[in-house]
Amino acid sequence: MSTTSSTLNASAKLNKPARFSVPISASDLPKGFVVSSTYAGIKAAISPKPTSSSGPSNPNPKPDLALIVSTVPAVAAGTFTRNVFKAAPVVVSNQTILDGAKVQSVLVNSGCANAVTGTQGMADAQSCVELVQKHLAPHPGLGQSSGDRGTLLLSTGVIGVPLPMPTIKRCIPHLSNGMILRSDPESWREVARAFMTTDTFPKLRARTFTLGGQEVRMVGIDKGAGMIHPAMTGPTPQAGLHATMLGLIATDAAVDPKALQTALNRAVARSFNCISVDGDMSTNDTILLLANGQAPSATLIDESSPHFEAFVSELTSFCQDLSKLIVRDGEGAEKFVEITCTNAPSYEVAHGLLSRLVTSMLFKCAIHGEDANWGRILASVGGADPTLTKGVDPSKVSVSFVNPDKEEQVVVLRDGNPVKVDEEVVGALLKKEDVKVVIDLGVGGEECTYWTCDLSREYIEINADYRS
Amino acid sequence: MSTTSSTLNASAKLNKPARFSVPISASDLPKGFVVSSTYAGIKAAISPKPTSSSGPSNPNPKPDLALIVSTVPAVAAGTFTRNVFKAAPVVVSNQTILDGAKVQSVLVNSGCANAVTGTQGMADAQSCVELVQKHLAPHPGLGQSSGDRGTLLLSTGVIGVPLPMPTIKRCIPHLSNGMILRSDPESWREVARAFMTTDTFPKLRARTFTLGGQEVRMVGIDKGAGMIHPAMTGPTPQAGLHATMLGLIATDAAVDPKALQTALNRAVARSFNCISVDGDMSTNDTILLLANGQAPSATLIDESSPHFEAFVSELTSFCQDLSKLIVRDGEGAEKFVEITCTNAPSYEVAHGLLSRLVTSMLFKCAIHGEDANWGRILASVGGADPTLTKGVDPSKVSVSFVNPDKEEQVVVLRDGNPVKVDEEVVGALLKKEDVKVVIDLGVGGEECTYWTCDLSREYIEINADYRS
Structure with missing residues (x-):
């Protein structure tokens, strides 16, 4: 957190978006990740009554659907809500990571949590995965083996209402287009905006650090605002049916799958699992971590590696930065x-x-x-x-x-x-x-x-x- | 609860005091209990800055100190907060009941919880007991043996501030005066007002019922408003230091001590332990039940008595009535x-x-x-x-x-x-x-x-x- 903020009196609390939406540098972005986003109109499509549905204090609709793609299959780790009413995207992502699949893409939507949506919700989540895989497949540089092409899902928004699948189906080919997928800071910022619900600013951070003399990079997005009191665990062999803390971290470090999950578990325990806005644990809380090893001369980190503790330490500090942003932007928060x-x-x-x-x-x-x-x-x-x-x-x-x-x-x-x-x-x-x-x-x-x-x-x- | 209230729309929600402060009948008041109350100015005495300190929408100060006296030693039962920071009055009352003492009096104050007040708070609570016993002693009809003269304490209000003992010391002789102690409905209503903090109406109910053909009576007072999420247990052999759900029920039924505690535990489990205003468990939650056996031809009820289940049932229903009043008057509650x-x-x-x-x-x-x-x-x-x-x-x-x-x-x-x-x-x-x-x-x-x-x-x- 910026230390200047703590010197402000509450009377000077206004304009958090200006104080906390700091730009990121292109040089801090990890190699081998491309992203896209669009305004699909998800909340408008499911609303019982007509609504403007745009982001707060923004006359133009903000993006609400985004795709993050690793140009090579990435190792993935995740922590998920222990809420018994797990949202369908949580169940699907949990299982993909538990199966040990490498991951190519993450589809994110705001406006609808696809939680407590029963059998329909599970079918819709599966459809999302299939649609992304179908449309991403033809692109060069992306993995072809199904075990290398996992798609993870992040959804946030209203609970108890099914995803508007026609809307999503219409947008996925566009998002998956190789010409649309970009790696510049502005595109990442639009993805961060796609995560937002009642958030008042996009939460995006990036940093470069060294592991054993090699530079690696890390970018992270999260969103919060309300229904924030996470208590996440690593992937568990349990299914469930079941809005709202989501996070995605991508790094070009090369990390062994087991070490990646251990590092994430340790980092989340001291960051995302230590924040609360309103005390309600969401059905959708998820933090995903992708490591694609595309940093030049990256060396594989496993738990016995001399650089493992340094990696955990950087990841924990990065997760703390991201999780504090959620508290800063807690619904109605002035303190x-x-x-x-x-x-x-x-x-x-x-x-x-x-x-x-x-x-x-x-x-x-x-x-x-x-x-x-x-x-x-x-x-x-x-x-x-x-x-x-x-x-x-x-x-x-x-x-x-x-x-x-x-x-x-x-x-x-x-x-x-x-x-x-x-x-x-x-x-x-x-x-x-x-x-x-x-x-x-x-x-x-x-x-x-x-x-x-x-x-x-x-x-x-x-x-x-x-x-x- | 009045069923008429549920037919009202929220737009007609105003004036809860008029709807829920129903008068009680003198014939429903149990025999052998007398009460007194006064405005001591407790909150004003401990406030860091001057305050009007009177009850809401009442230009005259409401009472804040009250005494309930049984004219003969009464059997007592209690349930107490399981908060680890138990208020001094909770520690003292818990111990008195655990010791099996019969009870003569209950001193109630609002404005100061005497919670998290350390060693000073314990000393003050003991002083309150001694002051009441000293001043009540000379009156005829009241027990003389120390084992028959237990005094229980109920405090509610600000936490972390010691009781204003000079104020309380000044008032106790007045409250203990046999000429002041009365048994009419209006005096009981004033005692109910003395319990109030942010409550908007006094919570007082009384009823007559029969046990094996014998009429017995029960009167109850409680208060709530905020810091309401009780989880009480019977008296426990543990000490502690530590505002806000208080209740007192007095009956002229004759009940064996163990049966009285069992009945209260069962009633509280399905009433006071099933209400919440804001989710915070108080340091002071206490429900006291006194049974003095002064009903004409009352027969002693023990757990094997054929009337025991009927007594539990009446007590549970009565406790539900009282506990729902706390929710009705929850701080800011409209629903x-x-x-x-x-x-x-x-x-x-x-x-x-x-x-x-x-x-x-x-x-x-x-x-x-x-x-x-x-x-x-x-x-x-x-x-x-x-x-x-x-x-x-x-x-x-x-x-x-x-x-x-x-x-x-x-x-x-x-x-x-x-x-x-x-x-x-x-x-x-x-x-x-x-x-x-x-x-x-x-x-x-x-x-x-x-x-x-x-x-x-x-x-x-x-x-x-x-x-x-």
């Missing part, structure tokens, strides 16, 4: 809150307690009201599952508000006893756009950091009538 | 939502899934917006703990909206497949003040019903700056 639970008996306890706290409407309202009502922090944490709270000793817990701009910390509770504080000093910390809280359990050596936002009237406005 | 999970593999699964659903901001916003966005119901339920969802088969789940006024039901999902419905018919159901939802898991024979409300802009307004 960005970082909460760290320190000195916990285990990472799982720290993560579990914070995962509870960030769903607290009372805590999020207090942040919105710039009210240092820290009692709500403890009330919420204390109400977590007894398997998490059994190791918490109230007489050892301390709570602090931290100035994100400098080494300044105000302790409001020390070892279970309230500390008399200067309300004006605490109040000034709460007035910043970025708020930092530390909960010290005082009973162990593990820690976890979570990112969330405030709860505002605008959130209610956005969600009281999302479908129409 | 009253009843959700039943049917054909579940167990009661625990049904309860656990609904307990997750009622915390969903997205679901509650959809209800607020009168939007039949049932996909959010499944997304939320599906995101519950895997121990709950493992028995859910998405292909067997059905969802319906039910007209609370007549036998009319609109199925929107049947066996995992969306059903094409008339949006106008569903829309009309959502426009009512009372909304009913049925989730049929299709895999077992157990069921649970939960009550919750919508999430409105007013909730944010109330909670963005509660302390000031």
Whole structure:
């Protein structure tokens, strides 16, 4: 995250699109990936009533269907929602990765989640895969063996409504056209816009880093806004039927399939699985990672490789950048809150307690009201599952508000006893756009950091009538 | 609940105080209980800045300190929050009941929860008990043996701030005065007002019923509004430190202590533990039940008594009436939502899934917006703990909206497949003040019903700056 943002007061919070839609450099884009996007009109096609259906504050319709293609078969890894009502695209992508297929393409749509759509939804998802494969096949440079030509799916939008297949069918040949598929930053930006639903800015980042002296590149897109409280796992051998956190990362590093999945699991555990906007786990949460090995002189990384930990570290940092963007753009969000639970008996306890706290409407309202009502922090944490709270000793817990701009910390509770504080000093910390809280359990050596936002009237406005 | 309310459209939602503050009859009040209340100015005494501190829409300060006294030692039962940061009054009351003491009095205050107040909070709670016992002692008719003179505490309000003990100390002699302690409906109503924080009406109900031909009476008070998602257990041998669902029920039935606790546990499981306003479990949740056996010719009820099941049934129904009032008066609530999970593999699964659903901001916003966005119901339920969802088969789940006024039901999902419905018919159901939802898991024979409300802009307004 940009450190300049934390120096802004909430009163200067406007224009997030300008502050967070930073341009990416062509030199940071990984080799061997091409993309296309279009406005298909998916939301309009499924809406019960006519709607303008374009992106917020944009008179022209934004893209809502996109294709990401690796020019050679890529190794793929994925993490998927553990929601029992998994969307059809989640079921299909999960199975493709579990089967060990190499991946050639990822089809992304916004406007319709294809979730809780029953047998029709599964058939539609399969049709999407077949359509992409049929139309991509003739192009030179793309793999021909079916085991090398996997297509993954990402869908986000309204739940419980089938995909408008005629609309999608009409657009796929266009998206798959070799003349349309491009690799420039502007085309990637349009793909990032195709991911958006109630997002107010496209979330696109790219970076170059070295592994053992070799340069590799990574580009990432995600989207969020609402129904954000992911708890994803790697691919699992379970089917299901079942909008809204999606991410795609592409790299030209060469990584062994098992190592790629392990790296993604570790990175997601400390990034996407540590954010919350509104506490609802989506039916569609998915992060996909493609590695096509097209970096010049890339060397294959496996788990025993000396560069594996460096790769995990870069990927984790990149995933944190991307996941924080989702919180920044949380529906109605005016505040960005970082909460760290320190000195916990285990990472799982720290993560579990914070995962509870960030769903607290009372805590999020207090942040919105710039009210240092820290009692709500403890009330919420204390109400977590007894398997998490059994190791918490109230007489050892301390709570602090931290100035994100400098080494300044105000302790409001020390070892279970309230500390008399200067309300004006605490109040000034709460007035910043970025708020930092530390909960010290005082009973162990593990820690976890979570990112969330405030709860505002605008959130209610956005969600009281999302479908129409 | 009054059935007339469900026939009202949300547009006629105003004036809940007039609709739900129904008068109670003197003949329904249990024998042998007297009460007093006063305006102590507790919230004003602890506020960081001056505040009017009176109840909503009431120019005169409402009472904030009350005493309920049984003229003979009463058998007591209680259920308490399982929050690990238990408020000092919870710790003290829990221990008193665990010790098997008979109870003479209950001291109630609003404005300050005495939660997360450390060692000072425990000392203050003990002082409250001692002050009441000291000042009540001289009165005739009240027990003298210390084992018969237990005092229980109920506190609600701001967390993390110590009780204003000088204020409380000044008021207790007045409240304990035998000339002040009364048994008329108006005095009970004032006690119910003393419980209120952001509640908009006092919650007081009374009823007479027969057990084996003998008339017994029951009076109950509760309060709620915010930080409402109780999960209480009977008294437990654990201490802790730590506003907001409180309830007190007094009956002149004669009940054995163990039977009284069992009856309360069973009643609370199907009432107070099945309501949610905002998903946050309070540090102070407490329901107390006093039985003083003063009904003429009351016969002692124990668990093997033929009247025990009838008593549990009456108590459960009474607790449901009281707990629904809390949802009616949920902070910012404009809708009253009843959700039943049917054909579940167990009661625990049904309860656990609904307990997750009622915390969903997205679901509650959809209800607020009168939007039949049932996909959010499944997304939320599906995101519950895997121990709950493992028995859910998405292909067997059905969802319906039910007209609370007549036998009319609109199925929107049947066996995992969306059903094409008339949006106008569903829309009309959502426009009512009372909304009913049925989730049929299709895999077992157990069921649970939960009550919750919508999430409105007013909730944010109330909670963005509660302390000031």
